[in-house]
Amino acid sequence: MIKINPQWYTKKWVVVLLHVAVWTLFFSLPYLLSPPYEQKKAVANSFDEGALAAIHRIDDCWLIFSFYLNALLLIPRLVYTKRYGAFAIIHLLLFGVLPLGNWLLFRFVAVHTPFEWRTTILFAFFGYIFILASSTAYQMIRDKIKSERLAKEKENENLKTELSFLRSQVSPHFMFNVLNNMVALARKQSDLLEPSLIKLSSLLRYMLYETDEDKVPLEKEIDYLNSYIELQSQRFGKKIIITTSFESVYDGYVIEPMLLIPFVENAFKHGTGLIPDARIDIHLKLEKEQLSFVARNRYTDTAETPKDKTSGIGLNNVKRRLNLLYPKSHSLRIEKKDGWFSVLLQLNLH
DSSP: OOOOOOOOGGSSSHHHHHHHHHHHHHHHHHHHOOHHHHHHHHHTSSOHHHHHHHHHHHHHHHHHHHHHIIIIIIIIIITTOOOHHHHHHHHHEEHHHEEEHHHHHHHHTTTTTTOOOOHHHHHHHHHHHHHHHHHHHHHHHHHHHHHHHHHHHHHHHHHHHHHHHHHHSOOOHHHHHHHHHHHHHHTTTOOTTTHHHHHHHHHHHHHIIIIISSEHHHHHHHHHHHHHHHHHHHHHHHEEEEEEEEOOTTOEEEETSSSSSSHHHHHHHHHHSSSEEEEEEEEEEEEEEEEEEEOOOOHHHOOOOOOTTTSOOHHHHHHHHHHHSSSSSSEEEEEETTTTEEEEEEEEEE
């Protein structure tokens, strides 16, 4: 039903290129912000410039190694398991490698350049702290995005399961009664049998085959509601007053499949039985891309309504489905007042 396609920026080769670009820019900044050429030349006369460049590249590689070691191994294995002591000791050792390694390199490679412990430790400290903070922030943000994506996928899988359940279960009780009613029509050789079979066939075709898409044309959803209501009306006859109003809908509007049927099914489920003056009203209209849908039925707290535990997915699950599919673009009001149970749904369509 709902497909999650990876964005272009999440592809592995794009991520690798972005990392390379960021590291290249980061380690190029000292050269981009360095003094003019003549001043650099004067400074370089008394130092082994080639050896210093090699030492800087080695330091850069060590910082990159520390970044990914912290992000991919130390944070998941130590921070998330609250082993902070081991985390601190390992980072102290990693930091200590920088000044000690520089001292060895200056002694055996840049032999003409004086080595200063204080300056080396100071620069190494600020550089390592920056790398450590960046690495920690990078991994935590990455894990949060991954966690949110997994939660979203889990929600979507739940929606798929609910829709499959809805398609296969809406409603065994309803189907059983409709088929019994058609048996009675066949025995009477009624002219209503053929149109009833056509409506049931249309209903089943939509429910089983046309709801595999993420969205369906709004007209098809309305046709499905009409077929359902007409079959229910034929079943109950004069025992219940059913009023419907579906305004004409122009082509182009789409909706998630079987989003409205739980409200209609709920009205018939709880608005029939031993209820005096039983009545159900279903209304739908579309104005300026806003769908207004009303389903209401008379009810009484003392009447025993037929129970069908496998019918539908429940109004609470429909609320959750709406919150996921139409965040901040719908309103749902459910109320009991003056002997009426009413559902008012307003949905922004595109």
